[in-house]
Amino acid sequence: xxxxxxxxxxxxxxxxxIFARHIFHTQMSDRKIRVRFAPSPTGPLHIGGxxxxxxxxxxxxxxxxxxxxxxxDTDQTRYVEGAEEYIMEALEWAGIKIDEGVREGGPHAPYRxxxxxxxxxxxxxxxxxxxxxxYAFDTxxxxxxxxxxxxxxxxxxxxxxxxxxNMCNSxxxxxxxxxxxxxxxxxxxxxxxxxxxxxxxxxxIIRGDIVVNTSTLDDKVLYKSDGMPTxxxxxxxxxxxxxxxxxxxxxxxxxxxPLHVMLYRSFGWTAPLFAHLPLLLKxxxxxxxxxxxxxxxGFPVFPLYWPYGETAHGYREDGYFPEAFVNMxxxxxxxxxxxxxxxxxxELIEAFSIDRVGKSGSRFDPEKAKWFNTQYFHRKSDKELAxxxxxxxxxxxxxxxxxxxxKVVTLVRERAGFVADLWKESDFFFVAPESYDPExxxxxxxxxxxxxxxxxxxxxxxxxxxxxxxSERVVKEWIAARGHNMGTVLNLFRLLIVGASRxxxxxxxxxxIGRGETLRRLDNGLSRLSQRI
RNA sequence: GGUCCAUUCGUCUAGUGGUUAGGACGUCAGGUUUUCAUCCUGGUAACAGGGGUUCGAUUCCCCUAUGGACUACCA
Numbered sequence: 297x298x299x300x301x302x303x304x305x306x307x308x309x310x311x312x313x314i315f316a317r318h319i320f321h322t323q324m325s326d327r328k329i330r331v332r333f334a335p336s337p338t339g340p341l342h343i344g345g346x347x348x349x350x351x352x353x354x355x356x357x358x359x360x361x362x363x364x365x366x367x368x369d370t371d372q373t374r375y376v377e378g379a380e381e382y383i384m385e386a387l388e389w390a391g392i393k394i395d396e397g398v399r400e401g402g403p404h405a406p407y408r409x410x411x412x413x414x415x416x417x418x419x420x421x422x423x424x425x426x427x428x429x430x431y432a433f434d435t436x437x438x439x440x441x442x443x444x445x446x447x448x449x450x451x452x453x454x455x456x457x458x459x460x461x462n463m464c465n466s467x468x469x470x471x472x473x474x475x476x477x478x479x480x481x482x483x484x485x486x487x488x489x490x491x492x493x494x495x496x497x498x499x500x501i502i503r504g505d506i507v508v509n510t511s512t513l514d515d516k517v518l519y520k521s522d523g524m525p526t527x528x529x530x531x532x533x534x535x536x537x538x539x540x541x542x543x544x545x546x547x548x549x550x551x552x553x554p555l556h557v558m559l560y561r562s563f564g565w566t567a568p569l570f571a572h573l574p575l576l577l578k579x580x581x582x583x584x585x586x587x588x589x590x591x592x593x594g595f596p597v598f599p600l601y602w603p604y605g606e607t608a609h610g611y612r613e614d615g616y617f618p619e620a621f622v623n624m625x626x627x628x629x630x631x632x633x634x635x636x637x638x639x640x641x642x643e644l645i646e647a648f649s650i651d652r653v654g655k656s657g658s659r660f661d662p663e664k665a666k667w668f669n670t671q672y673f674h675r676k677s678d679k680e681l682a683x684x685x686x687x688x689x690x691x692x693x694x695x696x697x698x699x700x701x702x703k704v705v706t707l708v709r710e711r712a713g714f715v716a717d718l719w720k721e722s723d724f725f726f727v728a729p730e731s732y733d734p735e736x737x738x739x740x741x742x743x744x745x746x747x748x749x750x751x752x753x754x755x756x757x758x759x760x761x762x763x764x765x766x767s768e769r770v771v772k773e774w775i776a777a778r779g780h781n782m783g784t785v786l787n788l789f790r791l792l793i794v795g796a797s798r799x800x801x802x803x804x805x806x807x808x809i810g811r812g813e814t815l816r817r818l819d820n821g822l823s824r825l826s827q828r829i
Numbered sequence: 830g831g832u833c834c835a836u837u838c839g840u841c842u843a844g845u846g847g848u849u850a851g852g853a854c855g856u857c858a859g860g861u862u863u864u865c866a867u868c869c870u871g872g873u874a875a876c877a878g879g880g881g882u883u884c885g886a887u888u889c890c891c892c893u894a895u896g897g898a899c900u901a902c903c904a
Contacts, residue, residue, distance in 0.1 A: 336904045371903055436902065443901090450830055452900065485902050503834070512832050520902040527904050551833055551899040574835080575897070584897075627853095631842060635852050654842080656835045657897060664841065664854045674867095711866040721866085736864085772863095786863040798865035 327541045329361025333387075334531070334545075336368045337379035340602035341386050342587055343611075343660070344546065344576040347625045351573060352544045353392045354626070354648035364538060365397030367408045368531070370524045378604070386599040389612055390622050391641050396538075404538045409530050416525035419533045419563070420486045420518055428562040429518060431484045432465040433477055456514040457492040486519035488528075490558065498557045500550070501542075501571040502653050508554040516555055528552060532559045535568055544571045544650065547657075571650050574629055577659045585660050595662035615714040616665070620672040624665045629658045638671055670713030678702045684715045692719075694726045703808060707800040721799070725808055728817050729795025732825070736797045740788050746826050748780070752789060753818050756811070764807030771803070792821035 333349040335341060341349075356363040365387070367380055384399060396402030406412055423429035432455075439455070446453040453459070460467060465487070466474045478484065494510045518529040525533070535543060550572045560567035576585040579593060587605070590597035596609040599621065611621050623639050631654075632639075632647040639647065673681070682701040689696065696704070708721040755774045759767050775785050790802050793814065799805060806814045 334904090338904075368904065374903065432902095439901090447830095452831060454831090454900085483902090487902095500834095506833075508833070514900085517902050522902075524902090526902070531904090546898090547834070548898055548904090554833090572834085577897080579840080582896075628841070633843070635843080637841095637853060654835095658842090659840060661840050661854070667854055708866090710868085783863050790864060794864085796865080800864095800866085802863075 328539070329356060329359040330364065330539050330541050331356045331361060331544055332364035332366050332535070332538065332540055334366040334368050334534075335383050336371070336374070337376060337383065338371070338374045339376050339379055339587075339605070340598045340600070341383050342585070342597045343599065343625060344585060346386060346390060346392075346599050347576065347628065348544065348546055348573055349387055349392050350390065350622060350625055351630070351648075351650070351653070354644055355542065355544060355650055356395075357645040358648050361541070362395045363393065364402070364404075364540070365394040365400075365407065366534060366538070367398055367410075368527065369408060369410045370520075370527065370530050372410070372522070372524065376604075382600060382602065390599060390618050392622075409534065410524075412530070412534070413524065415537070416519070416530055416533055417523075420525065420529060423488070423518070423562055424486060426562065427489070429486050429488050430460075430466045430515075431474060431478070432463065432487045432515075432517075433469070433482060433484050434464045435483075438464075454514045455487070456490055457511060460487075460489075460515055483521040485517045485521050487515040488518050488555065488559065488562075490515050490555075496554055496557055498553060498567075498570070500553070501569055501650055502574075502655060503550075503572065506553075510554070510558070513554055513558075516552075528555055528559065532556055532563070532565075536560070536563070536565050540568050542569045542571065542650075544573065547572045547575050571653070574654060575657045576628065577657045579660050579662060584657070593662065595660075595665065615716050616669050617672045620669040621665075623672070624668040628660065629654050638668075666713060673713050673715075674710070678705045678709065681705045681709060681715065681718065685718045688715065688719060689726070692726075696726075700808070707804050707808075724794045724799060725805065728813070728820060729792070731795060732791055732821070733796040736787070736791050737825075740784065740791060741825060745788060746822060748785065748788065749792070749818060749822050751778075752785065753815060753822075756806075756814055756818065759811070762807065762811040764801070764803040767806055768803040793817050 331352045333352045335345055353363050369375055394400055398407045442453045490513045491510050495507050496510060497505060497507050499505050516528055517526050519525050553570060557567060578585050578589050587597055590609055596611050596614050598610045601610040601613045602608055622641060626644050630652055633652060679702055682698060682705045686701060704722050704725050708718060711721045712718050755771060759770045775782055786802060793805055
């Protein structure tokens with residue numbers, strides 16, 4: 297039936313194919329760019345996580361690659377309801393688009409590790425068969441005890457080449473005993489058998505060449521007793537299966553890179569290229585940016601509102617534009633080498649390159665974050681800002697026409713950086729002052745003031761038409777004719793209209809609120825302040 | 830404690846074997862403005878320290894210091 301010659305031919309083609317494949321895989325530059333963002337759904341993403349996702353995304357788009365979202369939920373005990381949705385919503389808000397993922401699907405589905413459980417088992421077995429991994433039966437209590445004992449001697453217990461032969465595992469137990477324990481359903485883990493005293497060299501795109509001796513490494517658990525893989529196994533298997541070309545992740549993973557490199561070697565796979573991103577640090581003091589810093593220091597650490605913790609603030613709810621948020625994050629640890637600071641997402645994609653990412657951690661600066669938002673705010677049209685401002689006003693019970701509101705925006709926009717600032721800078725357009733700034737009062741209010749205001753009232757009542765331009769002309773003419781002091785009159789006027797020494801051009805305000813409201817505010821001020829003298 | 834990583838103005842950073850070490854945020858001063866703000870102009874301020882290598886090091890090497898990460902059947 298089978299022609300031996302045909303078999304031979306096939307063998308040759310097969311080995312040729314394998315050879316070609318080998319060439320293909322060793323020449324990374326030929327490989328299709330595929331990156332992944334792989335968060336754990338253990339809570340809300342913080343801005344460091346968003347930045348990691350962003351750099352992955354920029355890198356993918358820049359190189360016509362594919363962006364994958366993989367959910368790493370192998371720790372069932374830390375799973376948090378709603379976190380996965382939060383992550384996806386946050387990325388969406390930031391404009392980071394996913395090509396393959398739990399929601400989008402793709403050729404390597406499923407993209408949730410808990411649904412890939414069976415896959416990992418096979419690969420753990422592969423390592424077991426090869427002798428690069430072994431079963432360990434030590435209980436968590438026993439290990440805990442060893443650790444605390446070592447700690448009391450200020451040492452660290454290391455389950456590795458120097459200690460593994462004293463432990464309870466398939467290297468020490470004998471195959472029959474191991475079989476028996478396995479058959480009886482005893483709990484076990486699979487550990488990687490780290491070689492002894494071998495220097496392993498590897499390269500990080502950002503940090504360059506690194507050498508680590510395997511003797512300093514321990515026999516990491518790859519497969520847990522609950523039937524789930526640990527991060528290390530699942531990560532390597534999935535990155536390989538999903539054909540990830542570049543692993544771009546946080547610096548906290550750098551210490552486990554040697555292990556990962558060893559795993560690729562054990563499996564006989566070509567490892568992807570690695571880039572470990574520096575961490576985001578607290579604005580002041582020591583340490584990395586943490587979820588608690590936000591509320592303590594008055595800035596958000598989350599992209600979106602997270603309703604389940606004590607630290608709830610999100611950039612979206614605090615009024616940041618996603619473009620500004622992304623721009624700010626992109627420049628935190630990366631720079632284009634030019635003096636340009638403002639980038640749209642498309643410009644970021646165009647300019648991004650992974651080797652321009654810095655090596656050291658970046659302190660997060662809330663002031664600069666605000667500055668970015670202000671820049672984007674100032675670039676929006678009056679109409680757009682008015683549209684964003686309107687809901688806020690309606691909530692407060694005001695319903696100006698779109699044109700009227702656009703006019704207000706025109707007048708106050710330059711003093712605002714956020715939509716919410718618009719209200720703080722324009723409240724006097726809608727509400728008469730309730731009180732008067734004591735500082736200004738002290739400086740501007742004296743015995744002559746009531747008479748001056750009465751006189752001013754008559755002038756204002758006679759302005760026709762009641763436009764900003766005519767009002768200014770008439771009032772100034774009156775001031776000049778009567779020999780009043782310009783500053784005195786106008787500042788007093790402003791105080792009664794606004795309640796303080798702030799705001800846009802005075803006659804723009806009176807023109808907008810109208811003659812009736814202007815006179816009302818003058819009368820109000822007069823009756824309230826006259827008693828002061 | 831061990832392993833690994835990092836170190837340029839207060840902060841984000843550019844940069845080079847020979848530069849007046851550049852920009853931005855912040856801050857300060859002046860100008861514009863009837864107010865506040867914007868805006869404009871200007872100022873302030875840095876190569877962690879010590880050894881090498883070199884004619885010359887902020888730049889290359891080593892040490893120290895400092896900071897950071899990791900050190901789980903968490904990711």
